[in-house]
Amino acid sequence: MPQHDSSSARAPESGSGRSAGAGRQVLSDSVYEQIKAMVMDHEIAPGARVGIEAVSRALGVSPTPVREALARLESDGLVVKRSLSGYRATELLTREGLEQLFEMRLLLEPRAAALAAVNATEEQLDALERLVEEMQTHPGPTGRYADYRGFAALDQRFHDTIAVASQRPLLADAVERLHSHLHVFRIRRVVNADDPTLAEHERVVRAILRRKPDRAAEAMADHLTGSLQRQLSQAGKP
DSSP states (O other), X not given: OOOOOOTTTOOOOOOOHHHHHHHHHHHHHHHHHHHHHHHHTTSSOTTOEEOXXXXXXXXXXXHHHHHHHHHHHHHHTSEEEETTTEEEEOOOOOHHHHXXXXXXXXXXXXXXXXXXXXXXXXXXXXXXXXXXXXXXXXXXXXXXXXXXXXXXXXXXXXXXXXXXHTTOHHHXXXXXXXXXXXXXXXXXXXXXXXXXXXXXXXXXXXXXXXXXXXXXXXXXXXXXXXXXXXXXXXXXXX
């Protein structure tokens, strides 16, 4: 099991009142992020068993926050729990799995963008503009997950915010539950300097801001189709 800097994870696990609760949450979040990075960077190999005791020793924490983190990662679709073998990291998406993921996204997200163009509040429109601006300051997925986790989180928030702005809770929940950003960034290793993702995001937002549902749906469909083609073009690359 690879060793990690666990200084941020060694927060007090005991105490009382509000500060103890806050300390436990900080610890839980830190352990979650560290294990998540290990899975995203394949330090825990796809399909490999994730031993709770081994991870707790590697991170210098008790098994409890590790169990909590693995439960969250199971919800994210990054690990799976089996009755006899415990937790294992999920396998990487195959080409077929990737195509099916984007098939679902193309069913859901263009519709969400069209509805957002009609139903988004002014606050949600402002939030989308801020997200696009903030993404321009973060590096894309090159190198280790720790280097691009900010970009990945913003990408997730961008798509989730549009879905929420559709004012269709079931649709927004379906988009969020796909956890598409995690599965895609887990297999995506290199972004070219001329990667069009940000420009595609801007086109989606412009259509939503102008309250043009057809254009918003078209822009989102174009973005997802282009993203799929970029993923497929990298298939088999180191």
